[in-house]
Amino acid sequence: MLIKEVAEKLNTTARSIRFYEEKGLISPKKDEENDYRYFTEKDLLRLSTILALREVGFPVNEIKVLLEDPSMSIQQYLNIQRSALYEKWIEMRDMIETIDEMVDRTTEDSYLPKDFYALAQHLKNLKSIRKNWTDRWNFDQQASDYDENIKKQGFSFNVHEGYDQALARIVEKTSLQPGNTCLDIGIGTGNLGSKFLQDGIKVIGVDQSEKMLEKCKEKHPQIETRKGHFLALPILDHSVDAVVSSYALHHLPDEEKVIALEEMTRVLKPNGQICIADLMFTDKVHREKVIADFQAVGNQIAIECIADEYYADRSLLTNWFSNCGYQIESYQFNRILGMIYARRHK
Structure with a gap:
């Protein structure tokens, strides 16, 4: 499959695909004579995972680490997508709950700006804890x-x-x-x-x-x-x-x-x-x-x-x-x- 077909199939642009190739996230085969890129079904699955992760805010360098194994199975690609989406969903839920609490506090006579700061700081800390957890035991x-x-x-x-x-x-x-x-x-x-x-x-x-x-x-x-x-x-x-x-x-x-x-x-x-x-x-x-x-x-x-x-x-x-x-x-x-x-x- 050529790059234009891939772009249409995944609702993206050829320019974006070339960008991810430049960053080393995908490596489609190239025809030595005409330099055309040819994408396999496995390439499409990898690229769809990249696009899904980018959609929920993952930076390119983090995606590269997540997808460092080029021989990943279909299930592994889907597992990574699901895990990333759940993490983003949980983060959004935390934000909504914090905003709801802020709204509730604005109706109270005891409202203080420091309360807002404390809630915002709590949300920031929670996001940092979830995002930065690592397996130091390998x-x-x-x-x-x-x-x-x-x-x-x-x-x-x-x-x-x-x-x-x-x-x-x-x-x-x-x-x-x-x-x-x-x-x-x-x-x-x-x-x-x-x-x-x-x-x-x-x-x-x-x-x-x-x-x-x-x-x-x-x-x-x-x-x-x-x-x-x-x-x-x-x-x-x-x-x-x-x-x-x-x-x-x-x-x-x-x-x-x-x-x-x-x-x-x-x-x-x-x-x-x-x-x-x-x-x-x-x-x-x-x-x-x-x-x-x-x-x-x-x-x-x-x-x-x-x-x-x-x-x-x-x-x-x-x-x-x-x-x-x-x-x-x-x-x-x-x-x-x-x-x-x-x-x-x-």
């Missing part, structure tokens, strides 16, 4: 041998002690019926989400790592995989019966954990359930005691591992759930692994 590189590296015993500090017990407890506690939808956030290779499949439950797995999603799909083709992360879930409002997660929330600082819980609540149906098993302490006192115990025996590896992640304070999470009207149960499997189960009342 899970794409871990995907191929992730399952083999889950060691459940041994080591001077074993974060996966109790792993199987925790996953089984999530499935046992999360009461679902055939036909229900379960969202697994940070699904990785599907070790948790796949346990729901045998009961006729639809599982949607969200992960920011393309390679993890590929591995999950390879192991469990029945799972619907979507690219995304805790802070911008590619899921419609009130559309899942349960949200589960294991060994993933500890990659977020406490401020971002709260945003993640808000996102889980957004996608959850009335009377839905949330169940999270993760690296966490019962409270601040428990954290200090565990670290002190490791210091007493000279286990520097354990101390460094805890410092490298964002182990949760379980009391902060349960307080948030309680304030938002959830019925809560919590468990501690061992000194670093805990679980929270929360059922929504409305």
Whole structure:
């Protein structure tokens, strides 16, 4: 297909297509004799993804990073488009909610300009947090041998002690019926989400790592995989019966954990359930005691591992759930692994 045909088909211009070629986003084949560009169906899919991302405001340099793999599958291209659109939609929703609150405050006698500034600053911070989250642990590189590296015993500090017990407890506690939808956030290779499949439950797995999603799909083709992360879930409002997660929330600082819980609540149906098993302490006192115990025996590896992640304070999470009207149960499997189960009342 020639460039003019492509431009007409995608409702763009030949000039725009040449621009994206100059920037290295697309590389159509050229005829050596007449220098004409010839576009394949794969080129069209890549170009349509570029146009969709540009439409929602992504700069060219960010698109280039997103599409750095030229051998991406159709599903990967569509996954990237969906994830980007959801992020933009969530951003627009935040803006609308902030404006609504500003409108409400203008009718109050206590209105102050500083209130507007505070709301605007909150919106700016929220946008920055969602946009700038990065995977500093590089899970794409871990995907191929992730399952083999889950060691459940041994080591001077074993974060996966109790792993199987925790996953089984999530499935046992999360009461679902055939036909229900379960969202697994940070699904990785599907070790948790796949346990729901045998009961006729639809599982949607969200992960920011393309390679993890590929591995999950390879192991469990029945799972619907979507690219995304805790802070911008590619899921419609009130559309899942349960949200589960294991060994993933500890990659977020406490401020971002709260945003993640808000996102889980957004996608959850009335009377839905949330169940999270993760690296966490019962409270601040428990954290200090565990670290002190490791210091007493000279286990520097354990101390460094805890410092490298964002182990949760379980009391902060349960307080948030309680304030938002959830019925809560919590468990501690061992000194670093805990679980929270929360059922929504409305």
